[in-house]
Amino acid sequence: MNLTPKEIVEYLDKYVISQNNAKKTIALALRTRYRRMQLDQELQDEIMPKNILMIGSTGVGKTEISRRLAKMMRVPFIKVEASKYTEVGFVGRDVESMVRDLVVASIAIVKAEKEEENKEKIENYVINKIVEKLLPPLPTGASESKQDDYQRLLKSMEQRVISGEMDDKTIELEMDKINIEFNDTNLPPEMAKVQESFSKVFSQMNKEDNKKEVTVKDAKSLLKIEASSKLLDSTNINAQALERAQDGGIIFLDEIDKIAVSEKSQGRNDPSKEGVQRDLLPIVEGSSVTTKYGVINTDHILFIAAGAFHVSKPSDLIPELQGRFPLRVELESLTEDTLYKILTQTKNSLLNQYEALLGVEGMKLTFEDDAIKALAKLAHRANEVTEDIGARRLHTVIEKVLEELSFSADERNGEEVIITSELVHEKLDIVVEDDDLSRYIL
Numbered sequence: 001m002n003l004t005p006k007e008i009v010e011y012l013d014k015y016v017i018s019q020n021n022a023k024k025t026i027a028l029a030l031r032t033r034y035r036r037m038q039l040d041q042e043l044q045d046e047i048m049p050k051n052i053l054m055i056g057s058t059g060v061g062k063t064e065i066s067r068r069l070a071k072m073m074r075v076p077f078i079k080v081e082a083s084k085y086t087e088v089g090f091v092g093r094d095v096e097s098m099v100r101d102l103v104v105a106s107i108a109i110v111k112a113e114k115e116e117e118n119k120e121k122i123e124n125y126v127i128n129k130i131v132e133k134l135l136p137p138l139p140t141g142a143s144e145s146k147q148d149d150y151q152r153l154l155k156s157m158e159q160r161v162i163s164g165e166m167d168d169k170t171i172e173l174e175m176d177k178i179n180i181e182f183n184d185t186n187l188p189p190e191m192a193k194v195q196e197s198f199s200k201v202f203s204q205m206n207k208e209d210n211k212k213e214v215t216v217k218d219a220k221s222l223l224k225i226e227a228s229s230k231l232l233d234s235t236n237i238n239a240q241a242l243e244r245a246q247d248g249g250i251i252f253l254d255e256i257d258k259i260a261v262s263e264k265s266q267g268r269n270d271p272s273k274e275g276v277q278r279d280l281l282p283i284v285e286g287s288s289v290t291t292k293y294g295v296i297n298t299d300h301i302l303f304i305a306a307g308a309f310h311v312s313k314p315s316d317l318i319p320e321l322q323g324r325f326p327l328r329v330e331l332e333s334l335t336e337d338t339l340y341k342i343l344t345q346t347k348n349s350l351l352n353q354y355e356a357l358l359g360v361e362g363m364k365l366t367f368e369d370d371a372i373k374a375l376a377k378l379a380h381r382a383n384e385v386t387e388d389i390g391a392r393r394l395h396t397v398i399e400k401v402l403e404e405l406s407f408s409a410d411e412r413n414g415e416e417v418i419i420t421s422e423l424v425h426e427k428l429d430i431v432v433e434d435d436d437l438s439r440y441i442l
């Protein structure tokens, strides 16, 4: 992962409009990690990541930025909701499990890479196994000419399996060979080990009667799993994955404001929230977490926290935690113009989605530019008069405009429908201008 900050921002620009500060800060943080990895070990150890706190009201793109990053990057990355965790000792997930999840994500990445490297080997294994099942072996002591024939048969069968010609045939597979992986990271490592040995015992026990009829097509994917567990060195993969998570891992901690305890509402706050914050401290600062795959040090994991902070403020977090997120970025509220751009300039924008969906019914939907402007304007207006829910307002607004069309689309196969600004205003004006109505409808 050695994209320059500019490249990262360019990528994000395709999906997230404006919010340049946030994009830049994150891009820079990612680049800094790359730079760090180029240094010698001693200096590497000294350079700690600067964790980021993204602040912005609801629906302005905080989660979207992270979602897109996760898709783009080949570094171990997970997104978790802070509100999901509970203090150690309470029932629920403890915060250390997020580090374990990161390791699992990392294993998936490394494994996929290894599978790609050994693609041919794995494919050969799969094909050979299937051919073996389809062609009974030649009896020993067969004549030479028979053996030649057999070889030819084998080759042609291989081709037929590869081409998918045999996909519908069924064969019998011994399922016990297929490793069922237990990756429930919710369990503490000691428990996970117990569970693993259980699953081993069970698979031994069932060895005899675990033959299963499957189609060649299914066998291909089942055997692929078997092949990768047999041919790839899982110890090595786990070790590499652990290292990668440790040096390059990113944990996106969403909804962090939900664990802040604001002074106003202290009375009815869940006391365990502060506990979760306290549990987070050592992990964010750097500590060792035991996982099923080994011990991982969290010193160099980058944390990006995000929250709307509507009810609470960043200063409502316990000071130690605030201090561990030195970089603050604020995301701007969305203007009418931004909303317009979100509709017109993002890849797979909402409008494209609706066009595609109604296209399935044979209806050709087009939005006039004026109509899109009107949508943006009314969405912005609705955000002003009621709550500001950011770009999510676009969903409700468009849904309202297209409601009837969408309902009867199947009856209007082959029709071309143009959405004009008149239609938009007709559907929305009364609703937007009436406070009470818009509270219920939009």
Ligand SMILES: Nc1ncnc2c1ncn2[C@@H]1O[C@H](COP(=O)(O)OP(=O)(O)OP(=O)(O)O)[C@@H](O)[C@H]1O
Residues within 6 Å of the ligand: 015, 016, 017, 018, 019, 056, 057, 058, 059, 060, 061, 062, 063, 064, 065, 307, 308, 342, 346, 390, 391, 392
């Ligand atoms: N700046 C933006 N550019 C493009 N799309 C956006 C932008 N902001 C929000 N959206 C869209 O709006 C929806 C909600 O955005 P997102 O999930 O990022 O909100 P959020 O900031 O995480 O809000 P919350 O605090 O409620 O979690 C998504 O579908 C996203 O695609």
Ligand SMILES: [Mg+2]
Residues within 6 Å of the ligand: 062, 063, 064, 254, 255
């Ligand atoms: Mg969010």
